[in-house]
Amino acid sequence: MIELRKDPIVKRWVIISSERSKRPIDFKKVVEEPETFFCPFDYGNEYSTPPEVLAFREPSSKPNSSGWWLRVVPNKFPALSTEHELKKQGYGIYDQMSGYGYHEVIIETPEHNTSLAKMPESQIREIMWAYVKRFQEIRKDRNIKYIQIFKNKGREAGATLSHPHSQLIATPIVPITIRSEIEGAKSYYDFRERCVFCDIISQELSEKVRVVFRTSEFVVIEPYASRFPYETWILPIKHSHDFGSIETKPPLVEDLAKAVSIIAKKFEKKIDDPPFNLVIHTAPFIEGLEHYYHWHIEIIPRLTNIAGFEWGTGFNINHIAPEQACADLSE
């Protein structure tokens, strides 16, 4: 079966082509050598990271010592930093800006060899709390237009340290991907006066063929125009444009932790624990988006390489239909 499908939000087309999974591959198998390394995220090595900006720890324990079960620290090798004040300037036909922003690491647990799939749901709830607390703190900076919270699991997913961690990067501009989601959602709203994400949720909940599971507050789907095998989205069922808003409703945080825990376990059990990227998409800090933007989480297993066609066109070839992916994860 070969089919072109269009993402209703950013109008990005995808080729769903099950045939191609049969292709022969003549490249060498990758063999990984055992790991021996000083881990800056382990107990006892707190001195080797910048001082923590948030930690959940035993009341008796001192900052930047052991006794914590979650730590947030500035990235030692930041992509952006508040040391540079925000300066914008032209340069011939080009535009540039100083590298103003925040780059933090959420050390999810003291345990070096664990994962979202293995850790208790209660620990994932702590991670979600850390996400939202830092999100709310950093958004107070008026120079910040967007906060990207994300997790890279595994080398193929771009992680450089294997100790379970997430990251937060706060930028002084609205990133292009978010901008095109907003443009797409706005034109849909202008046309139908409904949120496109809400319409996706209601069609998916009634069709059921791409819904992996739902909790009371969230639905977990394989999107209709999935770019990648087992691409998975977690969406709040009740419309909300702002990830930060879950802070005010603790049951939402609990329920999100539950959804993340379940999907992580399914990835480990059903599709052999792939490397993946988890990214939170939320409204940037500009007015007027509340009716048509809808925050959500996208999880992309890194099972296939991005090649020239995808780079050239932004047009993905996915050899596992989302209906099949949903069946594989649900069975």
Place this chain on the structure above:
Amino acid sequence: MIELRKDPIVKRWVIISSERSKRPIDFKKVVEEPETFFCPFDYGNEYSTPPEVLAFREPSSKPNSSGWWLRVVPNKFPALSTEHELKKQGYGIYDQMSGYGYHEVIIETPEHNTSLAKMPESQIREIMWAYVKRFQEIRKDRNIKYIQIFKNKGREAGATLSHPHSQLIATPIVPITIRSEIEGAKSYYDFRERCVFCDIISQELSEKVRVVFRTSEFVVIEPYASRFPYETWILPIKHSHDFGSIETKPPLVEDLAKAVSIIAKKFEKKIDDPPFNLVIHTAPFIEGLEHYYHWHIEIIPRLTNIAGFEWGTGFNINHIAPEQACADLSE
């Protein structure tokens, strides 16, 4: 140095952050096992591919037998195919289309173990001729809106076979990346009445800090807002929106082969022969683009992984400034 830079065409921001190249990496070294495989692109195995649609071969030799120095065949595992007639339909809030299109493989040489860097310039000229001949042939199909010619070198770049080859995928829609290039180039043209690519070329040629080299007809640059270390663009110096137009000016084909040969050798010698994607960006088959679109080639070495931040935002972090990359390739 950390700096944000904006691509003047698609308005995509990039973080240039040299700091991050110092990050420690604790993941295992990758060891590749030797390759033993039946190669469908070798001499004598012509029967194992679909019948050739174009071949440059000894006059005495028979089609689909040896005696060729370049072959073009339909992809045995096509992403798109003309077997499906073009059908478009809605599906609830979603849109879909049958998988109509072309997917061909350009087998660049009978030699299994060679590369663009190692083969003679004359062979690269033959490859360019094959590109343009198939491009001109397929564009006659009125259902086709865009033709993507691309090359994946190495497993990390998404290649599944190591024998030197390129691919061509012709699509019934204009891909999103090309559409945003067009939108960006159009808004620039509406504002300045000049082609943004031509303005980039003239600024680069006068500044010289990002020009790797130029031939009589082409300039090879590290773009100002490079997304990746050693991202390299090849642009025709004289404005032209259509890759197919080089057919009418054989000196252009010769000169393009020269530019490709030089940059391939530089990649092999100066940056350790990285895996890369080479993609040709050209105007889709719709009216009115000739003044502001400018065809070009983008080459992306695959030295870094795309991670969650890049997926979430479309915002790349590049730890080698293009000025440095240019110096490294030029020295």
